[in-house]
Amino acid sequence: MTNPNHPFLAACRREKTPYTPVWLMRQAGRYMKEYRKLRAEFSFLDLCKRPDLAAEITVTPVERLGVDAAILFADILLLLEPMGVPLEYTKDDGPVISHPVRTGADVDRLKELDPDRSLPFVFEAVRKSRAALNGKVPLIGFAGAPFTLASYLIEGGGSRSYIHTKRLMYSDPGAWRNLMERLSRAVVQYLNAQITAGAQAVQIFDSWVGCMSPEDYQKYVSPHMSATISGLTDGIPVIHFSTGTAGLLRLIRAAGGDIIGVDWRVNLDEAWQQLGYDVGIQGNLDPAALLAPLDEIRGKVGEILRRAGGRPGHIFNLGHGVLPDTPVEHVIAMVQAVHELSAR
Numbered sequence: 262m263t264n265p266n267h268p269f270l271a272a273c274r275r276e277k278t279p280y281t282p283v284w285l286m287r288q289a290g291r292y293m294k295e296y297r298k299l300r301a302e303f304s305f306l307d308l309c310k311r312p313d314l315a316a317e318i319t320v321t322p323v324e325r326l327g328v329d330a331a332i333l334f335a336d337i338l339l340l341l342e343p344m345g346v347p348l349e350y351t352k353d354d355g356p357v358i359s360h361p362v363r364t365g366a367d368v369d370r371l372k373e374l375d376p377d378r379s380l381p382f383v384f385e386a387v388r389k390s391r392a393a394l395n396g397k398v399p400l401i402g403f404a405g406a407p408f409t410l411a412s413y414l415i416e417g418g419g420s421r422s423y424i425h426t427k428r429l430m431y432s433d434p435g436a437w438r439n440l441m442e443r444l445s446r447a448v449v450q451y452l453n454a455q456i457t458a459g460a461q462a463v464q465i466f467d468s469w470v471g472c473m474s475p476e477d478y479q480k481y482v483s484p485h486m487s488a489t490i491s492g493l494t495d496g497i498p499v500i501h502f503s504t505g506t507a508g509l510l511r512l513i514r515a516a517g518g519d520i521i522g523v524d525w526r527v528n529l530d531e532a533w534q535q536l537g538y539d540v541g542i543q544g545n546l547d548p549a550a551l552l553a554p555l556d557e558i559r560g561k562v563g564e565i566l567r568r569a570g571g572r573p574g575h576i577f578n579l580g581h582g583v584l585p586d587t588p589v590e591h592v593i594a595m596v597q598a599v600h601e602l603s604a605r
């Protein structure tokens with residue numbers, strides 16, 4: 262059992278904590294030699310499909326870095342294959358979908374997700390991670406947001422301009438709505454199954470929604486994000502994360518979430534003021550700052566904590582995932598700096 266008053270869970274409820282809790286997106290990844298060693302032997306997907314190894318990768322950063330939460334080792338794209346869209350993780354280009362969704366007929370061919378049947382290894386990894394964490398820190402489950410998943414499905418991989426995504430959205434709004442509703446249902450099923458298996462908070466990654474105008478966000482994204490968040494099991498904190506969304510913060514907050522994740526392109530105090538203090542905030546150190554010398558890192562941590570003003574409901578994190586080149590000692594120093602400089 263994790264203590265329900267653990268600083269991470271208390272911060273999710275905007276309660277006072279003895280120090281600001283901290284974890285890092287992609288805290289389990291290629292910058293860590295323990296991970297690279299396993300990756301030399303297994304493919305990324307094999308690691309995701311082996312609950313014993315996924316749990317080991319989930320727990321290692323907690324022990325190594327001293328962070329206040331674990332995030333499940335998995336990926337936002339795992340649910341695409343059981344929805345009928347095979348994908349590959351290539352070495353250099355990231356995920357690649359060779360038959361992307363481009364038409365209404367493609368959308369209609371997608372299958373409903375039955376997560377317990379098709380992704381049992383994810384939930385077994387949740388149970389094994391909880392057992393291995395043994396109550397030390399809470400476990401965060403996660404999924405991609407409908408928009409970010411749709412962008413991968415339609416583009417066939419990462420993108421700069423999201424041209425195919427926007428073309429479908431504008432030219433066939435019915436197909437777009439159908440796609441977003443299907444993805445929203447899948448994400449709700451998937452996250453609720455993670456929660457049933459033992460996830461104590463969930464983060465929804467809308468990593469690429471910053472490419473949208475406020476008007477289009479409201480029209481094409483927001484209803485589906487609201488439906489997703491309101492479909493989740495009550496009482497489990499939801500972190501709503503995105504990047505490049507300084508101009509969308511009010512709309513993002515209105516779509517839902519207990520904690521709003523922000524990146525480093527906005528000052529944390531200005532972001533929080535716009536969001537309102539009746540919601541928590543997560544962020545927002547530039548991941549590249551971890552390449553700086555240690556005293557510089559400490560200074561930047563102090564600056565973010567100053568902007569948070571000691572208000573309850575701040576969870577310290579990077580503004581996006583740890584970069585593969587990051588020295589692990591710098592991550593450890595950052596976590597220590599957060600704990601020391603925020604102690605109250």
Ligand code: CP3
Nearest residue numbers: 286287288289290305332333334335336337355466468582
């Ligand atoms: O945060 C964690 O430590 C938990 C694990 C986690 C992974 N992916 C493992 C992973 C999480 C939370 C994710 C989320 C994810 N996956 C997102 C949202 C976050 C973000 O970065 O915006 C997205 C967009 C993906 C899709 C994805 N998966 C991409 C674009 C890539 C390739 C590029 C990259 O950063 O490696 C992946 C592969 C992936 N997911 C790796 C890991 C550890 C690297 C795989 C490898 O070992 O080669």
